[in-house]
Amino acid sequence: MRPIFSKWRNLVPLLLAAALAGCVAQPGKPAQPAAGGGKGTDFSEWPCLSYTLACGRTPNRKPVKQALAGPLGGDPARGKVFANERSKGNCVACHLIQGAEQPGSKGPDLSAYGTWDRSDAETYALVYDMRWRNPDTVMPTFGVNQILNDQELRDVVAFLQSSK
Amino acid sequence: MAGNHSFSLHALALISLFVMAAPGPAAGAGAVYREAYPRAAIDPSRGIGGAGDADFGATLQYWQDEKSLEQHKQWIGDPEHEWKLNWKFLDFDRTDDMHPGYLALEAGEKLFKLWAKREPAFRTCLGEGKTDLKGLAATYPKYDPKLKRIMTVEGRVEHCAQTALWETFKQGSPANNQISLYFKSLSAREPIRVDTGSAEIMQSYRRGEKLFHAKVGQFNFSCASCHTSSGLLGQRFRGQVPTTPFGDAAHFPTYRLALGDIESLQQRFMRCNLQARTKALPPGDPAYTDLEVFYTVLSNDYPVSVPSAR
Amino acid sequence: MAEPMKIRTQLSGDLVAIKVLIGHVMETGQRKDPRTGQVIPAHFIKQLSVGLNGKTVIAAQWGGAISKDPFLGLKVKGAKAGDKITVHWEDSKGEKNSAEATVG
Known part of the structure; x- marks a missing residue:
């Protein structure tokens, strides 16, 4: 056992630093959840490629395994719209889903997701942020980056679970 | 947390593991957390071979x-294979x-010749001293030691318009695009040779x-x-x-x-x-x-x- | 107003492939200027004709659905080297243009 950890109180600054590092790295979340990109946004609050602008130093938001609070309460009909809508989830861009026109071929076929026997909590956590499952994923972080708000996410999960 | 004896080394190890497992450049003290897609191995010396x-x-x-x-021309129009071309x-x-790009090319040629006639320095600036601009665009982007920065074709047109003509042909503007297109067309079919x-x-x-x-x-x-x-x-x-x-x-x-x-x-x-x-x-x-x-x-x-x- | 027009011809046997590239803004009249919010007035080619040795081979009525800088390709039978191709158009503002080419 290394000498520095022989006294428990020596751990405190390390733990505090670890906890604070997590807090500082996350940018402050806006008051209302942003629903998609929308018109008039120039996306300067997200990381960018610039060497000089502030967004060039904006950190990426870290992977999060988001717990599902309470019962799902999602509407599958609305979820189907969000999943096929370009300004919303746009899941159809990469996945084959029900109701898809010109589906993508990168992500797994989700048209029978309801038969996969996955829990609402797991599905929610994956749509929220796929990175905790696959760090190299191409899938956008719909929850962490507020592409969909909480209710929209629940609706999409409900749609997936009803896709049989 | 002080006095919480049950907080074990394992927990601390887990936290640091989680932070380090995130992909991207290793974060030193004060470094910003930025993610990167896994690096694809490219050898710049192979050029198009990659x-x-x-x-x-x-x-x-x-x-x-x-x-x-x-x-493979039978693939044209075949959504399954067309992208491979x-x-x-x-x-x-x-x-x-023919396509409307040729109209832009003609406009660019006209614009260039008009300005080069009024001010020959515009031509020699683009040609870096030479008046014959053939084949030059194929070597861009290149480093300009006098200006101490990397020059693209559009950047060169913008710079030469500024210095020789006292005109602003901003990068992305129709004038800049047309002249750049013309300048590049003088290197058409030449292999690209970035140094x-x-x-x-x-x-x-x-x-x-x-x-x-x-x-x-x-x-x-x-x-x-x-x-x-x-x-x-x-x-x-x-x-x-x-x-x-x-x-x-x-x-x-x-x-x-x-x-x-x-x-x-x-x-x-x-x-x-x-x-x-x-x-x-x-x-x-x-x-x-x-x-x-x-x-x-x-x-x-x-x-x-x-x-x-x- | 001299909008550019390019004509290319390619003869194989007695069939000539004619390609015409016309510089024209082809404004539909449905777009709005993002800065002023005003509708950009329509300005598009309404009539177009292609002639071979003076005889009209195509008479077209175009509208706003034709895109900017339109490209027209057609094949005409019964042509020979030296024949004259003429292209003429008139737009919604009354502007006109013509161009000629010889079948090579």
Whole structure:
């Protein structure tokens, strides 16, 4: 056992630093959840490629395994719209889903997701942020980056679970 | 936390593991957490040859020259296979066909000759001392030791217009695009020869390579997310199929059917960023210039193909 | 107003492939200027004709659905080297243009 950890109180600054590092790295979340990109946004609050602008130093938001609070309460009909809508989830861009026109071929076929026997909590956590499952994923972080708000996410999960 | 004896070493180890497991450059003290898409192995000295790698779709064999395109022309219009031709069949300069890019070319020629007649220094500035501009554009981007920065074709036109004509032909403007198109057309069919022996070019290339893999924007996309095989290259992405970045720089500035106008490479970066919900930078931005160097090195030895349509 | 027009011809046997590239803004009249919010007035080619040795081979009525800088391709039978191709158009503002080419 290394000498520095022989006294428990020596751990405190390390733990505090670890906890604070997590807090500082996350940018402050806006008051209302942003629903998609929308018109008039120039996306300067997200990381960018610039060497000089502030967004060039904006950190990426870290992977999060988001717990599902309470019962799902999602509407599958609305979820189907969000999943096929370009300004919303746009899941159809990469996945084959029900109701898809010109589906993508990168992500797994989700048209029978309801038969996969996955829990609402797991599905929610994956749509929220796929990175905790696959760090190299191409899938956008719909929850962490507020592409969909909480209710929209629940609706999409409900749609997936009803896709049989 | 003080006095919480049950907080074990295991928990601390888990926290540090989680922080380190996140992909991207190792964070030193004070470093910003930035993610990067896994690095694809590219050898800049191979130029266009890298397009034959599996990481980038391995499609070079289908579009590397006229013969290959001719052999696979039955793929044109076939959504399953068309993308493998890397859209090179739209390089109408090969078939001497017509598209509105030629109108822009004529406008660019007229504009250039008009200004060069009024002020011969405009021509010699573009020619870096020479009056014959043939073949020069194929060596861009290049490092200018006098100005101490990387110059793209559009940047050179902007600079020469400023210094020789006292005119502003801003990068991305119609005047700049037209003259750049004309200047580049004087190198049509010439193989691109960015000088990978130059230290400044290679530094810019490395920076551009880093930008290519950096995850940005609301979607956390990097260029690599769509333009490498482990990403979306070769996959249907809502009705379209992303293709390899190799060979792309050869046909810019290009006539864009969707825009009804010609577009420079950095304008395309700007538009790509916008579509990927990332802050778009203005054409001429140093980050885009580094990306352009990276892109053009990936097209080394491939012939300049302007004016083309996309 | 001299909008550019390019004509190319390719003869094989007695069939000539004619390609015409016309520079024209082809404004539909449905677009709004993003800065002023005003509708950009319509300005598009309404009539177009292609003639072979003076005889009209195509008479077209175009509208706003034709895109900017239109490209027209057609094949005409019964042509020979030296024949004269004429292209003439008139737009919604009354502007006109014509161009000629000889079948090579």
